[in-house]
């Protein structure tokens with residue numbers, strides 16, 4: 080059994096990785112660059128591994144243009160642990176933080192933060208089924224808040240911030256799990272940016288936190304040691320055993336991405352893929368996309384064929400054609416095509432070709 084060729088995987092995560100990265104990893108799997116062992120078997124304190132993690136960080140810094148006053152942390156616990164680590168570490172001033180609710184992940188983050196301090200919901204698009212991103216400006220945030228929190232790309236609902244909101248003071252904290260490295264942003268507009276790697280960067284098990292250094296060291300005395308950003312920053316993400324293999328694979332993704340022209344080249348490709356898919360949906364008589372046009376995600380394209388029965392048939396027939404995991408999130412239904420960085424243009428082309436045929440057969 081098994082597929083003789085690779086298929087197009089539209090899963091929201093874990094998701095596709097670049098084929099050349101997988102080939103590099105395969106080639107080094109038993110004997111990484113003459114070390115005589117796999118990176119999986121290697122001490123994280125070895126010279127070879129120090130170089131691996133050092134290069135991964137340097138490449139990420141170069142890709143995102145990160146200045147010296149930002150630290151890069153390679154952590155575990157997924158994006159979910161950040162829902163707790165962020166308030167635990169950052170609410171040491173006024174104890175207040177303001178959240179914008181643009182989807183289920185933001186809701187979860189705000190609920191968790193409520194255990195730690197005075198959390199206010201500044202704006203929410205829940206009444207509109209999270210089909211848009213509410214406009215927020217500096218006046219919406221409490222000037223004394225310890226931070227303001229947004230979700231940059233809403234994986235489940237297929238929306239994203241088309242701009243970086245102004246907070247008028249409080250550092251901006253953003254969950255960018257499903258979008259980091261998909262398009263250029265000015266990282267210095269943020270106090271903290273984080274992402275679980277399994278959406279757009281690498282294997283599950285690694286979370287990347289990019290934090291302005293003045294926000295480090297504010298955790299309470301009794302904070303669990305793993306949850307204090309300072310502990311990880313002071314030890315170069317080596318306080319305990321890091322997710323060593325996942326960091327290595329993410330590093331290979333960064334290296335290949337730089338070779339291909341960095342974030343600008345990736346963004347151009349991502350825009351082509353998204354335009355192709357939304358363009359087809361908008362012109363079709365069968366499909367529709369619920370997300371507001373200005374706020375459409377470049378990464379997660381949510382759409383429907385108009386009825387539950389048709390959507391179910393679509394997902395099943397697509398799978399037979401090697402276009403897999405097109406079902407929408409269980410809370411939303413319909414379809415979702417996650418077209419992260421590693422999804423090739425050919426994959427989107429194949430999807431559009433299938434959609435065309437399905438429409439003809441269904442109308």
Ligand SMILES: *Cc1c(COP(=O)(O)O)cnc(C)c1O
Pocket residue numbers: 092156157158159160184230232233234235254255256257275276278
């Ligand atoms: C997937 C996802 C999460 C949860 O990630 P885990 O790594 O599974 O904890 C949080 N936020 C967003 C935006 C996501 O897409």
